[in-house]
Amino acid sequence: MMDALVCAAPGQLVLERRPIPEPADGEVLIRVRRVGVCGTDMHIYRGTQPFLAYPRVMGHELAGEVVQAPAGGDLAPGDPVYVMPYMSCGTCAACRKAKPNCCMNIQVLGVHRDGGMAQYLAVPEGFVRKAEGISLDEAAMIEFLAIGAHAVRRAAITPGQSVLVVGAGPIGIAAALFAKLQGGIVTALDGRQDRLDFCRDHLGVDHVVGLGDETRQALSDLTNGDFFDVVFDATGNPKAMEAGFAYVGHGGSYVLISVVGANITFSDPEFHKREATLLGSRNATPEDFDAVVEAMKAGKVPTGALNTHAATLAEVAQALPGWMEPQAGVIKAIVSC
Incomplete structure (x- = not known):
């Protein structure tokens, strides 16, 4: 079993015990370690996110470690990874134009389907990248920077x-x-x-x-x-x-x-x-994720200054309303799972 933070309805966050997901063929099971909190999560909490149905596990700025991966791939248990959270179909008109960020059938983690504010997550292998040369905290910030x-x-x-x-x-x-x-x-x-x-x-x-x-x-x-x-x-x-x-x-x-x-x-x-x-401009493409990682490795991203707030998964329900207040001064809050 694992802990998962569920937004049951606007303004209602509940920490639930759920079964650890069983990865399907071609999926990677990830032990989630860090989740960045972003404006989308705050809109979900407020009830102002236009593409969402409740209940929902929030979280799409994700970093963690591989638990299980398909044989013959580039990933192995223990690898630090980040997730590109835009689950694109690969076959629609947008995907055929190399624009998976605006896929006609897109499923964004934490919005259209349950996301990463949970201890474990299973996602297709093609959306998981090694987080080499950067910390897990930095890896959890790649997605918003890629946008x-x-x-x-x-x-x-x-x-x-x-x-x-x-x-x-x-x-x-x-x-x-x-x-x-x-x-x-x-x-x-x-x-x-x-x-x-x-x-x-x-x-x-x-x-x-x-x-x-x-x-x-x-x-x-x-x-x-x-x-x-x-x-x-x-x-x-x-x-x-x-x-x-x-x-x-x-x-x-x-x-x-x-x-x-x-x-x-x-x-x-x-x-x-x-x-x-x-x-x-919607979401980001793999090329943008790569550009962010390279900028981080080159020391061109002030990741220490961006990372302003932190909490554990169990603390988010209490912390999130305060983070949404301007006086909190949040740039990026990172949740440890």
């Missing part, structure tokens, strides 16, 4: 381009980090000074701007009225996503990383006169 890396790759940032990241939570931080690594001149915009301080102190962003009545003027001043070559939205707020269109310069691109259960509108004349490019 930012994917968005930056979608934007095709070139050195010297002006980049605005709206929303300096974990995903925005990831986008800002990889935009800097691509040579972008990065501005972070957020309503929380502590997050802006983090971006300045640990990511080396070029400018930080607080949200307020003078925001548009401040952004205009920073760019001599040109606004930005690339704008990323990582707010999860429909009004902020709509406002971001106005920050895209002529010939620029707007990348929506956020997912919200709402319709987003914008001014068509403004969009057309700028010949703007609008991009959605």
